[in-house]
Amino acid sequence: MRFTTSTMDLMPLQASQPFDPSKYRYTGPNVQPRQLPNTRSQAPITTGTSVIGLQFDGGVMIAADKLGSYGSLARYQNIGRLMRVNDHVILGCTGDYADFQFLRDIIDQKMIDEECLDDGIVTRAPALHCWLTRVLYNRRSRFDPLWTTFVVGGLDDDGKPFLGFVDKLGTAYTAPQIVSGMGGHLATPLLREKMDGQPPLSEAAARELLIRCMTVCYYRDCRAFSKFQIATLKAGSIKIEDDLEVKGDWEVAHFSKEHA
Amino acid sequence: MEFFFHCLQTTLVAAEFPGGVVIGADSRTSTGTYVANRVSNKITRITDSVYCCRSGSAADTQALADIVSYRMAMHEIEMGRPAAVRTVANTFREMCYQYRDDLMAGILCAGYDRTHGGQIYSLPIGGMMVRQKVASGGSGSTYIYGYLDSNYKPDFTAEQCVDFIRKGVSLAIHRDGSSGGVCRVAIITANGVERRTFTGDQLFVPQ
Numbered sequence: 001m002r003f004t005t006s007t008m009d010l011m012p013l014q015a016s017q018p019f020d021p022s023k024y025r026y027t028g029p030n031v032q033p034r035q036l037p038n039t040r041s042q043a044p045i046t047t048g049t050s051v052i053g054l055q056f057d058g059g060v061m062i063a064a065d066k067l068g069s070y071g072s073l074a075r076y077q078n079i080g081r082l083m084r085v086n087d088h089v090i091l092g093c094t095g096d097y098a099d100f101q102f103l104r105d106i107i108d109q110k111m112i113d114e115e116c117l118d119d120g121i122v123t124r125a126p127a128l129h130c131w132l133t134r135v136l137y138n139r140r141s142r143f144d145p146l147w148t149t150f151v152v153g154g155l156d157d158d159g160k161p162f163l164g165f166v167d168k169l170g171t172a173y174t175a176p177q178i179v180s181g182m183g184g185h186l187a188t189p190l191l192r193e194k195m196d197g198q199p200p201l202s203e204a205a206a207r208e209l210l211i212r213c214m215t216v217c218y219y220r221d222c223r224a225f226s227k228f229q230i231a232t233l234k235a236g237s238i239k240i241e242d243d244l245e246v247k248g249d250w251e252v253a254h255f256s257k258e259h260a
Numbered sequence: 261m262e263f264f265f266h267c268l269q270t271t272l273v274a275a276e277f278p279g280g281v282v283i284g285a286d287s288r289t290s291t292g293t294y295v296a297n298r299v300s301n302k303i304t305r306i307t308d309s310v311y312c313c314r315s316g317s318a319a320d321t322q323a324l325a326d327i328v329s330y331r332m333a334m335h336e337i338e339m340g341r342p343a344a345v346r347t348v349a350n351t352f353r354e355m356c357y358q359y360r361d362d363l364m365a366g367i368l369c370a371g372y373d374r375t376h377g378g379q380i381y382s383l384p385i386g387g388m389m390v391r392q393k394v395a396s397g398g399s400g401s402t403y404i405y406g407y408l409d410s411n412y413k414p415d416f417t418a419e420q421c422v423d424f425i426r427k428g429v430s431l432a433i434h435r436d437g438s439s440g441g442v443c444r445v446a447i448i449t450a451n452g453v454e455r456r457t458f459t460g461d462q463l464f465v466p467q
Contacts, residue, residue: 029354029357042360042361044386045384046384046386076382076390079390097388098357098387101353101357101388101389102387
């Protein structure tokens, strides 16, 4: 176990040695493979709920609320669960937030490495989706899962919108609409009703549909929160809107009779 | 020595004000239902300008604090300047995440640095790290979420912030069996750290 590290490790022994940037790579905490025999998978601690993603004409849009739940306690009410990976990929994460932060740092370092390589190859959404699948499946196979579900969005190599799902078991698929968490039960039917067999949505229609789904999730998911973010990716631009809030329509409360 | 069930004993609170942070904690260490130490000090120095509040297993958090304190001392020697609060918090986080299955540690890491002023980082069990303006931890914190949410103002003076923290810890002590004793407070600003202890009558007791 290496508890102590020093920046002296990074200094060249002689001034004449060239600067070696690879020594400054962030390698993450030394998460060792769990030693067998072991039959316990970890339990998630601080968790995020649903992430909703959908494709529209020319891009993808992903939304997630800003809550980290500590069991039933709505403990951290200003955390972002959406991530801009690079100019071509956005992703959102459901599940354990510490595991999301761990992978986020590793993905950030991958993007730095890619920029340093500077060979014209950029990671697009299908590639990141594939990599995430392999990572999560590998951890699952060691009985030490990263207790997270990812929704990865972007444009594929042909410029068509791509949306992919990977969960903690390494189950992966792509679809025109992807919802992780409890929203999978609440929002997926709403999205499919509007999108199946129809021409692709416009960006405005997609945003309206997404906000409607976030509203329904806020009504019906105990672990949801009213403040949320939307990330929109189109060819050449990524926009993350941060201070959105579900207001909701509670008029129906006045219609009910005495109990229930 | 702490023997824990599934809850964390302790009440920890921290709040930012313009110019620094104030952190506070109770002083009860329990072994089951016996109070092992009624005047313990849960506010621990990491560097001269970064302190941490510890909740969870006393052994785990003491070991973590010692290790992080050592690493930050080396870091400060090499860098030639005080460590940034985020650096300290991140060092905690790396270890808390790496050994998440073996540790029971909930930490509030707070301090002052010249770049970003007063900052508080919450590191709950599980190894995530998030910056907050008001943070709380420990079993007693559940009783005062309402108080903290409704009474915090971002433009407190230092004294108002101390009062806010003192009342919060007192209210938690009032209701949480695992918290008690005195309220210890530390005020961290550009001028350094001032520590205070509020005992007996100086705690706030609701009528």
